[in-house]
Amino acid sequence: MIKTVAKLVLKPLVKLVYRPRIEGLRNVPRKGGVILASNHLSFIDSVVIPLTAPRPISFLAKAEYWQGKGVKGRVLxxxxxxxxxVPVQRGEAHLAQVALDAALEVLNNGQAFGIYPEGTRSLDRRxxxxxxxxxxxxxxxxxxxxxxxxxxxxxxxxxxTRxxxxxxxxxxxxxxLDFSHLHGQARNARVRRQVTDEVMAAIQALSGQEPAEVYNEVPKAA
Structure with a gap:
């Protein structure tokens, strides 16, 4: 019941308060598995995309968000x-594949999944x-x-800020971006790199951000 009310209230509320400018909704397939690959600037990105997209979009989130107690826990x-x-455990290297497997299950069920290929937020807007x-x-x-x-x-x-x-x-x-001609080549590192670079080039063309041309590292304090 609470989940249903939240879904009905959140989307119109966000649009009313923030009045986001949304472009290209027609580009998101309404049915079937699809990946939405985005640049990453803030924690709030995983809220903004699902609430502006034309269909439900699943993102991975720390399992701890579902483990809270009391009123705050229920709200989260x-x-x-x-x-x-989608809740996933984090903190160990082998869990990266666990997270990918959880995402793959979403896609195999014909749903949409959101991902940030950069891995973590950009603090300098590159x-x-x-x-x-x-x-x-x-x-x-x-x-x-x-x-x-x-x-x-x-x-x-x-x-x-809080x-x-x-x-x-x-x-x-x-x-x-259609990579169906490469389907089944996921184990080929060169092909994975090629596809990833094409995805990032498309994101950069949309965002106009300056390319950093290096990987973004998680801050040591995080």
Missing amino acids: RSFFDAIDA IYRGKTGVAWLALTAGVPVVPVALAGTDEIQPVG RPRIRKVTVKFGEP
Whole structure:
């Protein structure tokens, strides 16, 4: 019941308060498995994309969000359920494949899955080199990739702040990238790199961000 109410309230509320500029909704397939690959500027990105997309989008989220106690715990569980988040354990190297397997299950069920190929948020607004998990998913599941560009989300909740602000947000959905001719080549590192670079180039073309041309590293304090 709480999840249903949250879904009905969140989307119109976000649009009313933030009035996001949304472009390219027609580029998101309404049915079938699809990956939405986005640049990453803020924690709030995983809220903005599901609430502006034309269909439910699942993102991975820390399992701890579902394990809280009391009223706060119930609110968090309801919120992440409402945006179709998928709980995963984090913190160990081998769990990266566990996370990819969870994403693959979403895609194999004909659903949409959101991913940030950069791996972590950009703190300097540049766009970083993509990690090849997005390619592994696309090639294994045989689904298209829709590039997504966000702007302004880093101003809603900058790193170190607890309360969101009202700022202008833009969400651009690009034309789907079709890698069906490479389906089944997920184990080929060269092909994964090629596909990932193509996805990142499409995201960068939409966002206009300066390419960093290196991987983005998680801050040591994180």
